[in-house]
Amino acid sequence: MPDRIASASITAYTATCAAGRGREAIAAALKARSTGLTANTFTSQSLKCFIGRVAGLEDAALPAELSAYDARNQRLAWLGLREDGFTEHAAAARERYGADRVAVVLGTSTSSIGETELAYRTLGEDGRFTPAQREKRVHEPHSLSAFVQVALGLRGPCLTVATACSSSAKVFASAERLLHAGLADAVLVGGVDTLCDSVLFGFNSLGLVSDEPCRPFDRDRNGLSLGEAAGFALLERAAQEGASRQGVDRHLRLIGYGESSDAHHMSSPHPQGLGAEHAIDDALVRAGLDAGQVDYINCHGTASRANDEVEAAVIARRFSARTRASSTKGWTGHTLGAAGILEAVITLISLEDGLIPGCLNTRVLDPVCGPQFILDNEKFPGDGGARRIALSNSFGFGGNNCCLAFAREATT
Amino acid sequence: MNARILEFTIEGIGLCAPGLPDWDSARAPLRGERALGAADMQRPSPALLSPNERRRAPDSVLLALAVAEQACAMAGRDPRTLPNVFASAYGDLAINDYLCAELARAPLDLSPTKFHNSVHNAPAGYWTIATGCMASSSAVSAGAATFGAGLLEAVLIANREAAQTLLVVFDTTTKGPLSEVVHARAAFAMAFVISPKASPGGYVVRLGLEVGVPELAPLPESLHDLQTTSPAAASLPLLAALARREPAAVDVAAGPEGTCRLHLEISF
Numbered sequence: 001m002p003d004r005i006a007s008a009s010i011t012a013y014t015a016t017c018a019a020g021r022g023r024e025a026i027a028a029a030l031k032a033r034s035t036g037l038t039a040n041t042f043t044s045q046s047l048k049c050f051i052g053r054v055a056g057l058e059d060a061a062l063p064a065e066l067s068a069y070d071a072r073n074q075r076l077a078w079l080g081l082r083e084d085g086f087t088e089h090a091a092a093a094r095e096r097y098g099a100d101r102v103a104v105v106l107g108t109s110t111s112s113i114g115e116t117e118l119a120y121r122t123l124g125e126d127g128r129f130t131p132a133q134r135e136k137r138v139h140e141p142h143s144l145s146a147f148v149q150v151a152l153g154l155r156g157p158c159l160t161v162a163t164a165c166s167s168s169a170k171v172f173a174s175a176e177r178l179l180h181a182g183l184a185d186a187v188l189v190g191g192v193d194t195l196c197d198s199v200l201f202g203f204n205s206l207g208l209v210s211d212e213p214c215r216p217f218d219r220d221r222n223g224l225s226l227g228e229a230a231g232f233a234l235l236e237r238a239a240q241e242g243a244s245r246q247g248v249d250r251h252l253r254l255i256g257y258g259e260s261s262d263a264h265h266m267s268s269p270h271p272q273g274l275g276a277e278h279a280i281d282d283a284l285v286r287a288g289l290d291a292g293q294v295d296y297i298n299c300h301g302t303a304s305r306a307n308d309e310v311e312a313a314v315i316a317r318r319f320s321a322r323t324r325a326s327s328t329k330g331w332t333g334h335t336l337g338a339a340g341i342l343e344a345v346i347t348l349i350s351l352e353d354g355l356i357p358g359c360l361n362t363r364v365l366d367p368v369c370g371p372q373f374i375l376d377n378e379k380f381p382g383d384g385g386a387r388r389i390a391l392s393n394s395f396g397f398g399g400n401n402c403c404l405a406f407a408r409e410a411t412t
Numbered sequence: 413m414n415a416r417i418l419e420f421t422i423e424g425i426g427l428c429a430p431g432l433p434d435w436d437s438a439r440a441p442l443r444g445e446r447a448l449g450a451a452d453m454q455r456p457s458p459a460l461l462s463p464n465e466r467r468r469a470p471d472s473v474l475l476a477l478a479v480a481e482q483a484c485a486m487a488g489r490d491p492r493t494l495p496n497v498f499a500s501a502y503g504d505l506a507i508n509d510y511l512c513a514e515l516a517r518a519p520l521d522l523s524p525t526k527f528h529n530s531v532h533n534a535p536a537g538y539w540t541i542a543t544g545c546m547a548s549s550s551a552v553s554a555g556a557a558t559f560g561a562g563l564l565e566a567v568l569i570a571n572r573e574a575a576q577t578l579l580v581v582f583d584t585t586t587k588g589p590l591s592e593v594v595h596a597r598a599a600f601a602m603a604f605v606i607s608p609k610a611s612p613g614g615y616v617v618r619l620g621l622e623v624g625v626p627e628l629a630p631l632p633e634s635l636h637d638l639q640t641t642s643p644a645a646a647s648l649p650l651l652a653a654l655a656r657r658e659p660a661a662v663d664v665a666a667g668p669e670g671t672c673r674l675h676l677e678i679s680f
Contacts, residue, residue, distance in 0.1 A: 002573065043519070044515070044519060045519050045520065047520075100623045100671070100672065109531065109532075113508070113511075113512070116508070116512050116590070117512050117515050117516070119512075119589070120512035120513055120515070120516040120589060121515075121516045123516075123589055127589060128589060128592060129589055129592055129593060133593070134592055134593055136593075139590065139593045139594060140501060140502055140553070140555060140594065141501075141502070141503060141532055141553040142501065142553045142554050142555040142558070145554070146555055146668055149667075149668065150668075155623065155667065155671040155672060156667070156671075156672060157561065157564060157621065157666055157667060157672055158554060158557075158561065158667050158668065158671075158672070159552055159553075159554050159561045159564075159565060160552060160553045160554060161550060161551070161552055162503075162531070162532035162533060162551050162552065162553055163531075163532070163533040163536070163549070163550055163551050164531045164532075164533055170550060173548075174550075174565060174568070176572075177568040177569065177571075177572045178568065180572060181416075181418060181568055181571060181572070182416045183416065183564075183568075183621050197515045197519055198511055198512075198515065198527075198530070201515060201519040201520065201522045202511075202522060202524075202527035202528075202530070203527075204520070204522075205522045205523065205524040205527055206524045206527065206528065207524075259495075259548035259549075259550075260546055260547065260548060261536075261537075261540035261545055261546050261547060261548070261549045262540070262546070263540045263541055263543070263544045263545055263546050264541065265541065266528045266529070266534070266537050266538070266541070267524075267528040274546070275546055278546055396531075396533070397528055397531045397533070397534075397537065398531060398533045398534060398536055398537025398538075398540070398549070398551075399537060399540060399541070400533055400536070400537065400549060400551075
């Protein structure tokens, strides 16, 4: 069993997705219960489904000095970094600690493969990439983290985590280890995934894409809606942070994480959810929590038949009736490698604002859901100054699971 | 906290590269006692998979599982218990080439199996399924610095969890139009079982993080070409130092363009 960890401060955070650019816009969409999902007009061939698309990326070119990294994924990263003053927060951490003491750990599932797809669609008559595509630094999984590190002038350890849909949740665990070992003073975590043919036609080939906006945990759900997102957070040791924090609730903490494997199947979850439960258990142990203390769980909740059934059953047997649970993919779609950070950001917004989002688009809950699952928005229990605790689940292909535990410490 | 130097022991080593089918037979060429001959690589054949599974498995999975099981056997560790990190600069390049070519041709005909095998953590997934391992499993990438960054991640996990941890570093051979932009002429894979303690008899390593361009350790001449064939071959200078079994210091790039390097001091 893992040891309890010292909590890490979240000194800046942001996300950009179909539901909004930046925390304020996302918080407003959560409150108004307005979805970001729209009918698919993205794919190179027609595919009837709904997608969570960030508008305007096609026109959001990178600065000339970064053009070798140009791809839809890096454009979304660049857009996302400028929301909520995140670039300035990262620069402040760089100034405070030194560029080599700020690490970058980002998650992505497909990185900039959309650009490689384009290169294959536009091969020259000689069967080669066009000269422009040959010059680009985008045809590899690490292009996202390499780009962010260069764009922000950072020089510490730099790693891409690519474990499908748990990628940008696991980056928080990597960050905690770097901080604990003293190999970094601040870690920029996050993730970016963008819509591309690979994932839309890939999930379609597996029969997992719904022809309507996804309905997480609905009795009659019939698949997921894919989306795209960028999200970032800055983690620092709680004892050391201070100067670089600005405009963020100073009580937000990463208090635990759990990582596990299903050891079951490449693309379907363990039928009893044993791997998911291990990840949740380890997150609670590292956070020093009993399940009964958890106020809210932001579920993986993709709206696939298998995931939601297994996840709901785990939550029903593992948590008491006072815990609230929902999936926010009805707002954003499933953003795959960015789901971990996007839903971590939504969880942090929820902790700050005291609002618990109920599942969106869901009409009738699957009977497997316990009393934890809600369809309408609710408020966190207790007075405004009480400690609030939330978990965020992310489960990926290969049976790769991660659960994060966050708190807004008591303010009174 | 603020340890900054991490000590660990390499308990087991796996290797699979052209002319270097396993650690035992690689030691002589790594020490420079025997030149590496020109050798084609046989398709790796991990014992963990049934003949049927081996026939269907992608190259990346065969390569990664073969070195992983070698390292676990040498360490005498049960794979089920080991948290693991699978590091690869490019993942499975044959599947990438298939995916992009098929999407350009007929996207609705995409193979669902090829799609789920295209995730970067496919070898990690197959490993955990084949061994029944429910521990934490990661798949990472860091361009040309993938070996160093992957090693750092595995050592951090071993250190944090006080648990033996498996590191697998692999890259497959490039294929199709991608070959022009992806530098992986030959398959290469290696694995370590890392123990967070100094174990007698093992290879004890002290790791520090430094800034600057790594000072490359010398390699026997017959390995110079091999070193340029694959990002995973960045592990060769460390493997050569381990094969010599003498105290040594080796630098490994852990970031882009020499920003960040691991300084490794090896003793026995």
